[in-house]
Amino acid sequence: MDLWFTEHHTPHVRFSIQVDRQIYSAQSEFQRIDIFESEEFGRFLTLDGYMMLTEKDEFIYHEMMVHVPMCVHKDVRDVLVIGGGDGGTVRELLRYGKIRRIDLVEIDALVVEACGKHLPQTAAGLRDPRVSIHYEDGLKFVRHAHDAYDLILVDSTDPFGPGEGLFTKEFYGNCCKALREDGIMVNQHESPFYAADAEAMQRAHKRIALSFPICRVYQAHIPTYPSGHWLFGFASKRYAPVLGVDWARWKALKIPTRYYNTKLHAGAFALPTYVEEMLRHVEG
Numbered sequence: 001m002d003l004w005f006t007e008h009h010t011p012h013v014r015f016s017i018q019v020d021r022q023i024y025s026a027q028s029e030f031q032r033i034d035i036f037e038s039e040e041f042g043r044f045l046t047l048d049g050y051m052m053l054t055e056k057d058e059f060i061y062h063e064m065m066v067h068v069p070m071c072v073h074k075d076v077r078d079v080l081v082i083g084g085g086d087g088g089t090v091r092e093l094l095r096y097g098k099i100r101r102i103d104l105v106e107i108d109a110l111v112v113e114a115c116g117k118h119l120p121q122t123a124a125g126l127r128d129p130r131v132s133i134h135y136e137d138g139l140k141f142v143r144h145a146h147d148a149y150d151l152i153l154v155d156s157t158d159p160f161g162p163g164e165g166l167f168t169k170e171f172y173g174n175c176c177k178a179l180r181e182d183g184i185m186v187n188q189h190e191s192p193f194y195a196a197d198a199e200a201m202q203r204a205h206k207r208i209a210l211s212f213p214i215c216r217v218y219q220a221h222i223p224t225y226p227s228g229h230w231l232f233g234f235a236s237k238r239y240a241p242v243l244g245v246d247w248a249r250w251k252a253l254k255i256p257t258r259y260y261n262t263k264l265h266a267g268a269f270a271l272p273t274y275v276e277e278m279l280r281h282v283e284g
Helices: 058-072 088-093 109-118 120-127 138-143 161-167 169-178 195-209 247-253 262-268 273-283
Strands: 003-010 013-019 021-027 032-038 042-047 050-054 078-083 101-105 131-134 149-155 179-188 214-221 229-236
Touching: 003 042, 013 032, 021 109, 032 109, 042 109, 050 058, 058 088, 058 120, 058 149, 058 179, 058 214, 058 229, 058 247, 058 262, 078 088, 078 138, 088 101, 088 120, 088 149, 101 138, 109 120, 120 131, 138 169, 149 169, 169 179, 169 195, 179 195, 195 214, 195 229, 195 273, 214 262, 214 273, 247 262
Parallel strands: 078 101, 078 149, 101 131, 149 179
Antiparallel strands: 003 013, 021 032, 032 042, 042 050, 179 229, 214 229
């Protein structure tokens, strides 16, 4: 049999991967969870038919989400990860010995269970004693946190379904309150390429800019995400993401990476002109 997984990137564009076999499928209270095995990308996770990660390229997303703010901030001890039940973001955070606490807030326990069993490459760190998993809505969790974290990573799904509340003005404002006076928030910021994704990106950027004095966007190339051109949001109370960063301090940590490096970090904030124009249009 010739089996393919196909994701609709737009009504007129589809992305397909040939599948060797489906190794997991379940319907949770919140979403459909599937894990497939493929020749080209290894195992990959989809939620409600949308690609979340593949074994072949997940390192790009997780390294760029974690190491950019960890390079900028000199003393991250307490971290809140919202979403990220696959464990990839936590895995990268655990490379830093100074981190003492990671609160992972994942709404769907079945995602954590499935990834723990079938995607150990990303999920192994979830058993680390520094990690506490909270199975609840990230929007509600962050309402009750004040001056509690040095770093918040919003490793959410797209802005519909279970992840919809993580793209609101209220949520970003509460994240700002939950951070300490020099805290940083990083979120997955969608793609600027296709129209619907670009509109979601602009809405998120506009709302973040209302809550944080420093608000920037950076980019990475992730082959299995729509268009391959993906953005992250960097929001901070104090630190600029490039100017004044102590690159030598991060290099001295000797953190193993496959995508991230300090030169790429600086360059990732140099955006294409069309993206800069989109951001200026909503910054007001």
